[in-house]
Amino acid sequence: MKPGDPFYCEVVKSNDDEFGNRVTTVTCHGRLTSDTSVAMKETVKPLIPVGGRIIIDLGDLTYLDSSGLGTLVTLKVSAVKQGYCILEFSEMTPRIMELLRISNLTQILSNRGS
Numbered sequence: 001m002k003p004g005d006p007f008y009c010e011v012v013k014s015n016d017d018e019f020g021n022r023v024t025t026v027t028c029h030g031r032l033t034s035d036t037s038v039a040m041k042e043t044v045k046p047l048i049p050v051g052g053r054i055i056i057d058l059g060d061l062t063y064l065d066s067s068g069l070g071t072l073v074t075l076k077v078s079a080v081k082q083g084y085c086i087l088e089f090s091e092m093t094p095r096i097m098e099l100l101r102i103s104n105l106t107q108i109l110s111n112r113g114s
Contacts, residue, residue: 007036009043021086022052029060032068040071044087048075051084059091064099072109 007030014023024047032040047054056072058064072089079087089109092100100106 006031007033007039009040011043011047017053022050023055024050024052025055025057027057027060031063032061032071033063033065034067037067037071040068041075044075045078047085048079048082048087049084053086053088054079055088055090057091058089058096059093061093061096064096069099069103069105073105076109 007028009029010027012025012027014025017023026044026047028040030036044054044056056075061068076087079085092110097106097110100109
């Protein structure tokens with residue numbers, strides 16, 4: 001997907017981190033909903049077997065529904081089960097943090113204490 005669509009992601013590969021992990025940042029824009037969650041999965045799932053750190057930047061999401069939240073959980077679980085990478089979420093807005101708190105997913109999806 002591209003700018004102007006209801007949801008799109010930009011993928012940027014960066015230099016390795018201090019531990020030698022390749023770093024890939026996926027910046028999300030727009031509305032992550034049941035209509036757009038497939039695009040998120042299609043962007044991130046192929047990155048998981050490559051390994052390293054995947055940082056999903058949620059700072060420019062304008063809306064996140066329960067399907068979008070389920071997609072984030074699914075991606076995190078996939079990364080943990082496969083064991084190839086570290087999947088992190090960054091730039092979570094106060095609105096997203098509140099949604100995580102209400103749904104009791106703060107520990108799973110936030111990087112605090114992990």
